[in-house]
Amino acid sequence: MARTAAAPPVASGRARRAARRVDSASLFVYTGLAVVYLLLPVFVIVLFSFNDPAGKSNFVWQGFTLEYWADPLGVPGLPQAVSLSLLIAFVSTIVATALGTLIGIALVRYEFSLRGATNALIFIPMATPEIVLGASLLTMFVSIGGPPFFPLSAVTILIAHIMFNISFVVVTVRARLEGFPRHLEEAAMDLGANEWTTFWKVTFPLILPGIVAAGLLAFSLSIDDFVITNFTAGKVQTFPMFIYAKYRIGIPVEVNVIGTLIFAIAVGTVGVTTLARIRADARAR
């Protein structure tokens, strides 16, 4: 541009550094505010698990109590909802992680002609609004109209959760497989290991962190899913559905206690696995 050519030479080094420091400072302040913004609702959830509400609704801070922490499952229906959510999360995580890992391996390791179609089939469910996923499953279950699809039950929730989790597992596992050191497998084969042994002794341990990460993601997506579950649940109730059902008549404080516990356990699990991975990577180097 003519302007740059005509402009005086760049400002002195000191001025430039000062400007850069101001930029950095504003960015750090901004990032601090953004983190506060992201965590503010989480803080409210935790805070209101110690609230002592006057009536049924837990919307206004009234006073501190530990009463609900002493018996977090003491609301009719809540223990059943929490255990159903846990059960569905566990089973859907195991099945989706197994199926998704196999697809991930096939996509990274093998050349085959239906690759583009498979990629699309993995991607499009993630680009479908949850309400459409739930609604289309509901119409299918209703149109079949017989067991195990109809009447809706925990089985139909499970089918739905496995379905939406597969894509997320594939994407996570594939990301880990892509930077994979192939020469380690070749070395094992050169040393006389067959494909089966090589897979279990070399490949699997190396991609295990990716599989664990995918499993954690699947678990957290499943346990928190509301929209798709609401369309496929029928009469049974998961934890998010319990919250939704209680929304109009007042959410019990116990729900916040459970929410806080789930948050603490999730943060702890992710923290531990991340540390373990950092240590493993350091050892590998």
Next chain:
Amino acid sequence: MGGWLKRHRWVVPYALLAPGVLWLVLFYVYPGIQMFISSFWSGTLETGFTFSLSNWTNYPEALSASSEQFVRSILYAGAATILTFLIAYPLAYTIAFKGGRYKALLLFLVVAPFFTSFLLRTISWKILLADSGILLAPLKAIGILPPEFRLLAEPIAVVSGITYNFLPFMTLPIYVSLEKIDHRLVEAAKDLYAGPWRPGGAIAGIVLGGVLGGVLGYIFEYPVPIWAGVWGIAGGLIGWLFISESFTRITFPLSLPGVFAGSLLTFIPAMGDYVNAEFLGNPSTRMIGNVIQNKFLVQNDYPEASALSFILMAGIIVFVAIYARALGTEALTTGRG
């Protein structure tokens, strides 16, 4: 067995794919087709449904009854996507370029909200934005805001809720694409006299800020000139102070794949969302998701609800197809530009 596999190696990838792909075909593709078929149904859940092509009238009927909610969904989802972009970009930029050894911790803090319930987080905003809640009560007490001012049950509350809930979906892809940028390119630009972008940054900031502010003011049903003015001034200041030529010429163009991926990951779920509109809005902020949900689960009007879901999905597929054509599916799904 082993020998047969060695001779037929092409079978291996298909054997690995088969179970998962079968699951997706049975429980994603087939239900999608069934939903399309159901949109040509007539009848009720009690009497049973019958299929007939003459029921194509479900489409115009469903559309005419809920065109208002459809348009509102596009506006709200669009506004939320722009707002998440504006909030997420500097955040992702800081983590990628200035994060240093706190990078992992900052990324963890960005996704931390996902570890609590989506519904509870949305309800938290109801508590925070309440008429005499922690945010508004102090401002009302010192007289900055009139006592009747409210955020809750207004369009701005719904859009804010969506913005908040999908912020990590925008931040992570932008972070990934910024992280991959070769710093030497930025250094080279600076060596070639790329400095602050003045007055271009200020002018661009005023224009972009003004237009965005005006559009947001319109969507939020607030006075458009005031919003356009305030956003224009803010945009101008940001453009003058922070936007450099190396950013507009190098960093931003290279981060576009992340911006596109993030905007899809925000816009698509936002289009179908009904929880924010239900918890934070009022009956006149209903989105298309609320209509579909209500028709399916309350009125049991499957045919019209299926037609609406199909229109929603078809619109999104067209939108994504254009985008995937531009970038390639592999780049999109793996987040690599």
